[in-house]
Amino acid sequence: MNTRKVSIKDIAKICGVSVSTVSRVINNNGRFSEETRQRVVKAIKKYNYKTNTAAKTLRMQKSNAIGILVPDLANSFFSNLVENLEKNFFIKGYSTMICDTGRDKDRELTYLKMLEAKVVDGLIVISGSRKYNPDIIDPKIPVICIDRSSDSPNVTYIGSNHEQGARMATAKLIEAGTTPILLCSSNQKISSTKDRIRGYQIEMKSQHLSDNDCKIVAIKSHKSNIDQRGIEIRSILRNMLNEQNLPIGIFAISDTIAAEVTVAAHELELNIPRDLKVIGFDDAPIAKYCYPQLTTIRQNTQEIVDKTSTLLLQMIQGDNSIRQNREIIDVDLIERGTV
Amino acid sequence: MNTRKVSIKDIAKICGVSVSTVSRVINNNGRFSEETRQRVVKAIKKYNYKTNTAAKTLRMQKSNAIGILVPDLANSFFSNLVENLEKNFFIKGYSTMICDTGRDKDRELTYLKMLEAKVVDGLIVISGSRKYNPDIIDPKIPVICIDRSSDSPNVTYIGSNHEQGARMATAKLIEAGTTPILLCSSNQKISSTKDRIRGYQIEMKSQHLSDNDCKIVAIKSHKSNIDQRGIEIRSILRNMLNEQNLPIGIFAISDTIAAEVTVAAHELELNIPRDLKVIGFDDAPIAKYCYPQLTTIRQNTQEIVDKTSTLLLQMIQGDNSIRQNREIIDVDLIERGTV
DNA sequence: GTGAAAGCGCTAACAG
DNA sequence: CTGTTAGCGCTTTCAC
Numbered sequence: 001m002n003t004r005k006v007s008i009k010d011i012a013k014i015c016g017v018s019v020s021t022v023s024r025v026i027n028n029n030g031r032f033s034e035e036t037r038q039r040v041v042k043a044i045k046k047y048n049y050k051t052n053t054a055a056k057t058l059r060m061q062k063s064n065a066i067g068i069l070v071p072d073l074a075n076s077f078f079s080n081l082v083e084n085l086e087k088n089f090f091i092k093g094y095s096t097m098i099c100d101t102g103r104d105k106d107r108e109l110t111y112l113k114m115l116e117a118k119v120v121d122g123l124i125v126i127s128g129s130r131k132y133n134p135d136i137i138d139p140k141i142p143v144i145c146i147d148r149s150s151d152s153p154n155v156t157y158i159g160s161n162h163e164q165g166a167r168m169a170t171a172k173l174i175e176a177g178t179t180p181i182l183l184c185s186s187n188q189k190i191s192s193t194k195d196r197i198r199g200y201q202i203e204m205k206s207q208h209l210s211d212n213d214c215k216i217v218a219i220k221s222h223k224s225n226i227d228q229r230g231i232e233i234r235s236i237l238r239n240m241l242n243e244q245n246l247p248i249g250i251f252a253i254s255d256t257i258a259a260e261v262t263v264a265a266h267e268l269e270l271n272i273p274r275d276l277k278v279i280g281f282d283d284a285p286i287a288k289y290c291y292p293q294l295t296t297i298r299q300n301t302q303e304i305v306d307k308t309s310t311l312l313l314q315m316i317q318g319d320n321s322i323r324q325n326r327e328i329i330d331v332d333l334i335e336r337g338t339v
Numbered sequence: 340m341n342t343r344k345v346s347i348k349d350i351a352k353i354c355g356v357s358v359s360t361v362s363r364v365i366n367n368n369g370r371f372s373e374e375t376r377q378r379v380v381k382a383i384k385k386y387n388y389k390t391n392t393a394a395k396t397l398r399m400q401k402s403n404a405i406g407i408l409v410p411d412l413a414n415s416f417f418s419n420l421v422e423n424l425e426k427n428f429f430i431k432g433y434s435t436m437i438c439d440t441g442r443d444k445d446r447e448l449t450y451l452k453m454l455e456a457k458v459v460d461g462l463i464v465i466s467g468s469r470k471y472n473p474d475i476i477d478p479k480i481p482v483i484c485i486d487r488s489s490d491s492p493n494v495t496y497i498g499s500n501h502e503q504g505a506r507m508a509t510a511k512l513i514e515a516g517t518t519p520i521l522l523c524s525s526n527q528k529i530s531s532t533k534d535r536i537r538g539y540q541i542e543m544k545s546q547h548l549s550d551n552d553c554k555i556v557a558i559k560s561h562k563s564n565i566d567q568r569g570i571e572i573r574s575i576l577r578n579m580l581n582e583q584n585l586p587i588g589i590f591a592i593s594d595t596i597a598a599e600v601t602v603a604a605h606e607l608e609l610n611i612p613r614d615l616k617v618i619g620f621d622d623a624p625i626a627k628y629c630y631p632q633l634t635t636i637r638q639n640t641q642e643i644v645d646k647t648s649t650l651l652l653q654m655i656q657g658d659n660s661i662r663q664n665r666e667i668i669d670v671d672l673i674e675r676g677t678v
Numbered sequence: 679g680t681g682a683a684a685g686c687g688c689t690a691a692c693a694g
Numbered sequence: 695c696t697g698t699t700a701g702c703g704c705t706t707t708c709a710c
Binding site: 050097 | 344387411419446477
């Protein structure tokens with residue numbers, strides 16, 4: 001019952017030709033007669049032959065696979081990114097190895113090693129809390145970081161203009177007459193978060209608002225503990241109600257937090273946007289199901305994805321000129337019901 | 340500048356031993372002196388040696404990789420499933436190849452072939468519109484289907500008790516005094532959807548309700564076209580308002596649709612749960628951000644994931660007794676604000 | 679306790 | 695146009 005998988009050798013025997021000839025027709029590389037071609041193709045179909053990728057990779061020192069390190073697939077922005085990256089690479093004949101690091105340092109390291117051992121042709125690293133420093137990884141394999149900085153000179157950076165987005169949101173809130181404005185952040189120290197905070201500060205300053213008008217608070221509880229976060233946010237809201245006049249203005253660092261703000265507002269019987277105005281970030285799917293629907297900053301996922309795949313493919317093809325690039329993608333303000 | 344990656348041969352040379360000895364040390368397999376062990380381990384660290392997976396896979400006819408076919412990573416239920424599967428397999432030393440088929444038949448086929456060519460040790464197929472029929476795939480590789488039926492005798496099925504969930508939702512709505520009850524479905528013919536529809540029908544019948552009390556409608560527009568879906572749902576709601584008294588009862592086949600029902604209700608100025616009661620399915624993240632928060636049926640993702648990984652690993656280890664299994668996982672009614 | 683050698687399935691250089 | 699052959703990096707008998 002040990003039907004070993006059919007190999008190129010078997011096909012060769014069946015067709016009465018050599019393995020090299022079979023290889024030639026498979027890869028359409030070199031010369032062979034039309035007649036043998038047909039015979040080989042037929043046998044391949046009949047015996048359901050499939051190239052053994054491991055063997056091919058070993059021989060070619062090229063896997064036609066690219067690795068993707070993602071911090072959290074449950075985050076819709078990331079899963080969207082990954083899904084579309086996957087689609088682009090698939091079209092180009094590349095398979096993708098998606099690795100969810102759970103924002104864990106050790107898992108990231110393990111995955112990095114695993115991917116290198118698998119001879120990936122390229123690497124995409126999405127977000128993450130520290131800089132990406134690929135000491136462990138062969139410097140010859142091209143890598144692109146999305147929303148993650150790196151000290152390494154041959155790593156390309158691609159990311160949204162988070163600073164611009166934060167300025168747009170802040171300006172909108174100021175224009176709507178809500179000062180002071182609370183920036184409600186998470187406590188993750190990822191680079192996009194830092195950029196957004198900076199954008200907020202720059203915009204406040206450029207509109208000549210005092211330091212008293214800037215308030216930044218970081219949600220401490222983890223997003224998996226949604227009840228705890230709700231409690232935390234309600235308490236923040238209550239404090240604001242005590243200290244200032246309506247309407248309250250909040251710039252939330254993400255749509256998740258913005259959504260939680262809307263829920264807390266309902267519980268405190270605050271009317272949005274009359275009593276409280278809030279803007280999120282990302283245009284996550286939840287934005288449209290909040291009540292009212294969230295005003296938010298949309299990242300241009302498709303452009304990020306397209307730039308990333310085009311560039312990485314070029315780098316894999318050996319075009320070294322483009323390394324050390326930095327691409328910043330514009331964002332848009334989506335006006336809905338919370339301002 | 341061609342620093343070829345360091346191989347087992349290089350390590351052997353450096354340590355003044357043979358490749359077989361190095362291999363023995365690496366895999367802790369066979370005998371070697373403590374002294375050589377230390378030398379080898381040191382060299383491996385110093386030269387940052389990493390096993391070439393392709394070579395190992397080729398030699399061992401085993402990849403320590405498992406393939407996952409998922410219809411849509413942007414769906415939170417699926418991404419959750421995948422994320423947790425990944426975590427489990429990672430712990431056991433298996434890497435996962437996540438393939439998003441976009442519910443496309445051809446892409447699914449291509450991926451299936453690709454995965455087999457990669458010598459995956461096992462396969463997980465999640466949902467999908469047709470039955471899973473693995474003619475193309477080597478029958479020796481173990482496969483588990485989640486929420487997807489198959490005619491093949493050596494495919495294991497694992498899935499939630501969708502029928503039970505639908506009955507619970509329907510019963511709850513009846514108990515809350517809303518008849519007739521509208522079942523608001525998508526137009527995807529996946530097996531879990533069918534089970535839920537059947538559960539609704541069975542429960543209606545068992546409560547001696549007439550055919551007039553059963554109304555099933557399928558949303559036609561694709562979920563990517565969210566505006567169109569909104570229009571469709573509002574028109575459905577308006578029809579119901581014309582034909583029956585308040586409160587209206589809706590069992591939505593998914594939380595996405597339930598969420599859209601809440602949005603449409605706000606636009607029509609219907610109060611939930613006073614004028615309209617709705618129950619969703621899945622307990623997706625959006626459920627908690629709707630207003631009011633969605634009452635829904637929760638699938639036990641963790642149990643599905645654990646059962647799947649345990650079983651697949653057993654099958655990979657050669658335990659054939661468990662093939663052709665069928666595991667049905669209980670679901671829970673989560674009561675929140677929409678009933 | 680260690681080494682030599684075969685071979686996993688494939689491609690490409692070379693020879694004819 | 696086609697066959698022979700070496701070798702990618704690894705594990706595993708079989709000798710010693």
